[in-house]
Amino acid sequence: MHTPDDERNHAEAMRRLLADAVPEVPIAATKVRATAARAVAEAAARRRFRRLGAVAASVAVLVALVAGYRWRWSGDHIDDLSFRQAIDITRVDDGYEKGRVQAAAGKVSMDITRMLSRLIERGALTDELKAAMLEALDSPVPIAVPYAWGVEDLRRKLEAGVALMPSEMAQLKQAIYAAVHTIRALGERREDMREITDSICFMFRRYVTVIPIEREQERLRQKEPQAEGGLQDPQSVRDPQDHEDKKDL
Amino acid sequence: MTAPDQPKGDEEIVALMRAGEPGGLELLLTVHGGRVRAVLGAMLCIADDHAVEDAVCDAGLVMFRRAHKLDPQHNLGGYLYVSARRLLRRRLKRTKWWHKPLWDGAEEQVAAPAEGITPPAGRLAERVRKVLECLPTAEREVLGIDLAHDFRIKAKDVARMLGTTQKTVYSTRNRTKGRLQHLLPPPS
DSSP: OOOHHHHHHHHHHHHHHHHHHSOOOOOOHHHHHHHHHHHHHHHHHHHHHHHHHHHHHHHHHHHHHHHHHHOOOOSSOGGGSOHHHHHHHHHSOTTOOHHHHHHHHHHHHHHHHHHHHHHHHHTOOOHHHHHHHHHHHHSSSOOOOOOOSOHHHHHHHHHTTOOOOHHHHHHHHHHHHHHHHHHHHHHHHOGGGHHHHHHHHHHHHHHHTTHHHHHHHHHHHHHHHHHHHSOOOGGGSOOHHHHHHHHHO | OOOTTHHHHHHHHHHHHHTTOHHHHHHHIIIIIHHHHHHHHHHHTOSOHHHHHHHHHHHHHHHHHTGGGOOTTSOHHHHHHHHHHHHHHHHHHHTTOOOOOSOOOHHHHSOOOOTTOOOOHHHHHHHHHHHHHHSOHHHHHHHHHHHHTTTOSOHHHHHHHHTSOHHHHHHHHHHHHHHHHTTSOOOO
């Protein structure tokens, strides 16, 4: 019968047997020294590489910062500006002249009203969006709203007639908040812009309150003459009774 | 590797290597390199001794680079063996030297010694070497790792290194033990 001691002795015997059969072959001292020298050289190279990497990274960050700082909207084309950049310019003037700030505010309102128009045409302007707009317009003080990217995509989708997902509606709501609050803040910050910002806010309010009804009526008014045979000037159409009267005379 | 004061030596080596001292690497190669080189040469049956030596030195360099990950409580010789084995196999595969052994017949090749006769030490070592050369690759792999770790490594760890199961390691160990059994001196 085997006991643990037997096992241990057996393992020890095996160890001795194999140790005798596979004797140690020391590595040549020159090779050991050469390997140590290689290790030193590698460590130095790694340090140098790390230093270079750090320098390269800081230069890249510096260049990016400078590039980011130096980018300014030329003011030539409104299409060069994204919604986000327009919001930024409207939020902090950043040394732009009045005309450009005004153009950026115009871009913000244009993007929002375009999207609202599309929604109204499709009858997809939800009460939630209307409430959001009115809440932003009527809040006692304009507040800074964190704004997410993606308005351009939303606008493109709406123009292509694609329905928005609930998450995209939430994104649109956030964009409306940001736009209204930014424009209100601009009006409060700059007295000379007050008139423009007030008119933009007035337009926003009309979009969510009055405009749908007026537009519908206008559309119906345009539709009726078309159904009778095209658009005609109401003044140019003669009354048949008048014609009869003339005949009698 | 088998010396009783090994843990202290290993701790010193790891401390030196962590400090970036090349002396730590020299110590590692001096203390463990010879044994690892011998086991590696015997277990992989490689005639090119320089390739084995280079692999051990390179494994030492790898350990020097990753000294912060080394655990001084573990067997440094075992670490060195496993790293060197991996490097050597990779190198041999790259140069297409590596191939599976075509013949496996350790049991038939090794004759059992006569009853009660203990062969002389030199001859016994020669016979053990012959058995080792004839061992199947899987058994040699397990035995090499066991030998490098001074038979103190768990089957679970060996299985993880070789990508096999614990049971396979147990059975492989038992088969190897059976092949070498008759070469052991009779128990007193």
